[in-house]
Amino acid sequence: MAKQGVQPDELTKPFWDAATNGKLVIQNCTACNRLQNPPLPRCGQCGSGDNLEWKEMSGRGTIYNYCVVYDCPIRSLQEGQPFNLAVIMLEEDPAIQMYSHLPGTPVDEVPIGGPVRVVFEPTANGQVVPEWEVAA
Amino acid sequence: MTTQMAPESMYRSTEGLGVWEHRGKVASVGIGHSPTARRWDGRPETSVGALSILAMRRAIEDAGISPDQVDGIVVVPVTTTGAHWDPDTPIPMDVVNAFNPSSDPLDGIGQLSAEWLIKNMPELTNVKFTMNAPGCMSAAIVVAAQAVGDGLTSNCLVLKGWHNLDGRYNHGGSSAAEVVPGSLALGPGRTIWGPPGCFGTALQFAEYCHRYGKNHDMMAPFMENSRRNGLMFPEGYWAQHRPEELTPEDYLAARWIAKPANLFDNDIPIMVAASYLFTTADRAKDLKQKPVYILGHASSRGSARSLTPTLEEVQAETGSTGRKIFEAAGITVDDLSFENMYDGFAEFHQFHIEGLGYRGMKFGDALDFYQTDISIEGPNPVLPSGGNIGSGRSRFWMHTDCMQQIQGRAGARTVTGVKPEIAVSGGPMPMGGNFTVWSATPD
Known part of the structure; x- marks a missing residue:
């Protein structure tokens, strides 16, 4: 199931470039030491755009909950x-949240609260996007 | 005349503001509704503009004042949440020219403006105050109540209209594109992962069920009750066009949209308009209808930290909203005769009423409460309007019902298990909305 293609824009280009290189980065305000996703032109807490960086993540997370889209x-x-x-x-x-189709996990057999790890998959135009798989 | 969006200072969006300064000094005295339709058929007389004019004229007539006494209009310019006019589709000029056009040809077709309304209602000769409100009737009510209380207008029409076009909500535009911009792809709204409109609510509901040991089947009595009440709302879509009961079996057999939200958990988009006439409490005493006094209003302005609100964020916000509502109105939850909080998506409703603490409810209690007597005949009516599930997507049935119940004009829908004296209505979102407390008396 290929996702729509993605054309990186000015705000999000570092995110997509990192994904192409197999890395997950999330916007971080160094002044607030606060992550934010989705990316914004300014920090959602202090309002400044001067201290935003892209910080590499471990690629580990857990499943908050899920729906099955019909x-x-x-x-x-x-x-x-x-x-x-x-x-x-x-x-x-x-x-800090990210969406996932949980490739490899059967529909409606999602382990809520379970661990996941990031993987990378191509979208319809070849741009790579972070996805998540249930960790063994 | 250029109409401005209402400033944030007109809303009461923080706790600790005390009792509303105009408590009991503003009243609703007129109600006007248009007929409903599933979609626009392209004729001028069925456009959202025509429906809006009809609703406003009916509100004026219902109030028993002359049109030249109207000196204010608060309107919601946006008339859809998903049936946006395709910029590549020519605007039908025969419809535009069937009215007195404004500078924007979409006025009356795919949006509204006070300027267009005044041009097309020549009987409104003394309008001195106009203001826009965002999104919903719930916001327009708050703005109009504040404006009347502040003395900006004495007889103010409040208007919300809805259009619905061919096709499905949000299936065109970026949803049909092969490539989308990187910012859109990451959300928070319509991302490349494809969340339907109800996804966020369904996700919160899934977490709610997970945490409290509940399940989707437990929504069935609420859904049955909502449709039942809606079928007794003669102004509503289901009553007018599809007078079909919704049994628990029907509900539970419906196809999923985003499990655990099914087709019926999503309200049906329609064409409709409603208008109310607000005035001062002093003037209201001499008018045709029994006044419905506004005791207070409150607004929520929650925001999610990330892509979609978590259950924790929703509950923190609805709890705060409940406290603001009661603080503004100078009442406690025990003073509520009934509630008419938002429901379209159906899975919003339990968050709203738990935030209020309706009938002693705590977080996690609502679905068990739905298994008890929640009918209009019982002591604990839930959503006697039937809401948007019961009458279609308008986001205003709840307000109309509060007024009609308190005025004794709710007909077959009249609550009989309680005396309708004080009620609350509002919405839409648990994380962001506007809420009003209505009363039979000003004190």
Whole structure:
């Protein structure tokens, strides 16, 4: 199930470049020592855009919870329905979330609270995107 | 005349503000609804503009004032949450020119403005105050109540209209694109992972069930009750077009959208408009309808730390909202005769009423409460309007019902297990919305 292709833009280019190199990076405000995702032009806490960096993550996390999508608005994903859509909490800060289709996990057999590790997969135009697999 | 968006200072969005300074000094005295339809058929007389004019005229007539006494309009310019006009689709100029157009040809078709309304309601000769409110009738009510209380307007029309077009919500545009910008791909909204509109709510509900040992089947009595109440709402979509009961079996057999949210957990998009007329309590005493006094209003402005609100964030916000509501109105939860909190998605409702502590409820109690008597005949009515699940997506049935119940004009839907004296309505989101307390008396 290939995701829509991605055209990196100015705000998110470092994220996509890192993914291409097999790394997961998340925006971090060095002044607040605070991660944030999705990326923003400014820190969501102090409001400054001067102290934002991209910080490499361990690639480990846990599953907060999930739904099974049967009626997706995105045309290119519809042929893969139903599919898992989970929210992952990053090890470095569980308040920071990422979405995942949990490739390899059967539909509705998602271990809530279980560990996951990042993997990388190509989207429809070849741009690589971070995904998550249930860790053994 | 250029209409501004209401400033944030008109909302009461923090705790500790005390009792609303205009408590009991503003009243609703008129209600007007348009007919409903599933989608726009392209005719001028069924456009959202025409429906809005009709609703406003009905509100004026219901209040028993003359149109030239209206001196204020608060309108929600946005008339959809997902049926946005495709910029590549030509705007039908025959419809535009069937009215007195404003500078924006989408006015009356895919949006509204006070300027367009005034141009097309020549009987409104004395409007001195106009203001826009974002999103929902819930916001417009708060803005209008504050404006009347502050003396900015004396007889103020409040308007919310909805259009619905061919096709499905949010299936065009970026959802149909082969490549999307990197920022859109990462969210928080419509990301390349494909969350449907109800995903965030369904996820919170999944976590709720996981934490408290509940399940989706336990929603069935609430859904049955909502449709039952909706079928007794003659202004509503289901009552007008599809008078079908929703049995627990029907509900549980429905196809999933994002499990654990199914088709019926999503409200049905429709065409409709409603308008209310607000005035001062002093003036209200002499008008045709029994006044419904506003005791207070409150707003929530929660934000998620990351992609989608967690259950913890939702519960923190709804708890705070409940405290703000009661503080503003100078009441306690025990003073509520009934509640009409938002429900479209259905899985919002338990978060709202647990935040209120309705009938002594604590977090995790609502689905068990749904297994008890929640009917309009019982002592603990839940959503007597039937809400958006019971009457279609308008986000205003809850307000109309509070007014009609208190005025004794709710017809077959009248609550009989309690005396309708004080009620709360509002929404939409547990993490962001506007809420109003209505009362039969000003004190």
